Amino acid sequence: MDRASIETLSKNGMAYRLVDCVLEETDLSRLALDGWVFEACNVKQANFTGAKLSATVWSSCKGGLADFTGCDLSESRLEACDFNNSSFRGTTLTGALFERCKLTGANLSEAKTLNLSFNETRMADARLPGLSFRKSRLNGLDFQMADLRKCDFRDAVFQDCSLRDANLVDCRFEGADLRGADLGGIRLLNAKQFKGATISRDQAGQLLAELGLKVR
DSSP, X not given: OOHHHHHHHHTTTOOOEEESOBOTTOBXXXXXXXXXXXXXXXXXXXXXXXXXXXXXXXXXXXXXXXXXXXXXXXXXEEESOBOTTOBOTTOBOXXXXXXXXXXXXXBOTXXXXXXXXXXXXXXXXXXOTTOBOTTOEEESOBOTTOBOTTOBOTTOEEESEEOXXXXXXXXXXXXXXXXXXEOTTOOOSOGGGGXXXXXXXXXXXXXXXXXXXXXX
């Protein structure tokens, strides 16, 4: 399908379900597609800049390098999708859910993220500065080498997660339970940010080893 076909459907004011649709490199910017369902669609390098996509459902879609800059994905559900290296810069993600997705290298800078949820999602090398995960239960999230500067993890519970080699400058972890997180490669440049967090004995030894200290 091309832009003209999608635009014609969008003018009907109805929400459509697209299955196995090929929209690779298609310009869908600024279209109103609220409530649409995209199932097993190819949206690689598609341009959704400024599009209205609230309450949409994305299932098993391939969208590497897709551009969602400044669009509205509020209350949307994204399941088992591959959005590696995609841009969600400035995107409204209020109430959205990413479930079993691949967001390696994705850019969520300046996104609006109130009540945004992730579950079993890979975000290695992603840019997530300033996101709030406060009081969240984080399950199966891979933040390896991600940019997490100024993220808020206060009172969050980590389960089967990885923070290995992530950028944690100015993050907050007060009250967080980090026992279910891989803390490999983390340097305690500012130990105060972990004040009040819970870690295991093994993790404590690992962090001290990063400082060159030996635990006996």
